[in-house]
Amino acid sequence: MVSNTIYKTFKTKLHEQEQNGQKFYYLGDNKAKTYQPDNVEIGSELLRSCFEYAFSIANEDKQREYRSGGLARRNKLQIFWDAFRGKVAECHAKVFYENRGCRVSNIDFDIYDRGVWDQYDLIINDKIVSIKSSKHFSQLLMLETKDWKDGKYSGDVYDEDYTPDYFMFIRTRIDVPKELERGDDLNKKNLWQVIQKLTITAEISGLLPFIHFIDQVIKFKYIIKQKDIFKASLNSPGVRMDADNYYVKISELNWPSTLI
Template sequence: MFNKLQFIHPNIFNITKRKEFVADLSLNGYVDHAFEFAFNMTFGAEGHHRDHRTGGQHQRQKAELFINAFQGKLAEFGVYRKLTDNKIDVNKPDLRIMGAGLWDDFDFICGSKKISVKSAAHFSNLMLLEQKDWSKNGAYIPNLEGGNSQYDYFIFCRIKPDGKQMLRDHKDIFLKDEVDKIELKRLIINGQSWLIDIAGFIAHEDLVSIINGEFILPQKALLNGKTEMDAANYYVQSGDLHPLSDLVTELKSSI
């Protein structure tokens, strides 16, 4: 059962089902790979990352795009490690640099099951899916023409520390379109302990349920009375996610 956020008129939505951050793994062995990928996708100008969310208005700084890509790739490495530790055979995280209009059809595939990994900062308690990206039957609209529009599972991960805040604290980096790679790497990697909490997952049928149940956090809503939402999102609270152990069992039974 999924629980809706508490609504307070006119536009406040409060989290009611939290889950404490509990580190599953250290990601320090993967930060170099994630850094190179994220840098090349953004500051390196080899790839392309959207500077705004679907339906969103906020134009993201390159540093914000960088940390989103870095955090997302770290999350993929964490999930890969956790699944392979449980004897689940999946592909390694994709480190190819994608150009404009190109993106992965999925993050992982296990047998015939396609898995998407969603990441957020360690304090987040919502898995968010941009509303305009999803059809009523849970198909990912940008992939409809390619035929790979349905994911079987969505895994939600939280990463610590908060990389976005680290960069915001260094405005000489955060506000620039060009940065010194060595300086950025020193800030992100040196002395940092990167950790992941794999909070849980939902299945495709759960996604359809939250879409039909209108689990929507509207654009410009105030999350917990303070964070304004840039775009409308479907959501699942972290305390409502299925445990990863259930996914491991399902994947093993499907092979």
């Protein structure tokens, strides 16, 4: 465990284990965080905007097939669902905090050329927030190490001095039909009909202050390497990492109410 008396917080590292000759990492003493969706509905208008955004991103090849430092190539449907999940998460955060009387910036639905991104996801009560989203069973907030050099963002963004005040991790449950999980066949009418029938939920799992990311996560090398296996528990099947990632257990993130 690494403690930091200045910032009154600590994060624990993953435990390393070997089973049947195979090394993997797991949560250790931390229990997996149960998914508890927020009582928030983003509404049909925002849902449609998320869909149109994600479809344009995938159909017009506006995102890279490979993640930063990654090995796995994403096809068009995978890019579509990743973009859709990300925008749904942003909309969820906007509605969540507006419902609690916070000042929240508008969602950016503009489509940028490949390799160009907006400066931030949301500004909440004058704090710049970078939103990271994943599936509902995820247990780690992960940030690709290739995007961060010496504590500064080196990925694709307009402003070279970009630094958020917080990373926000949002888990979403979007039960994609198996036949639409992979492939390059983007049938817009069919995809929209499917999405309208889905029950989509989300949970703001927590916040990571940027200063903790620099002074703890980066400084003490909270890194899970490409091809390493992570398991939420000793008996779970595990996931092999596609790229090197900084990580924080979501059970150790700050409460969402920090921004209110």
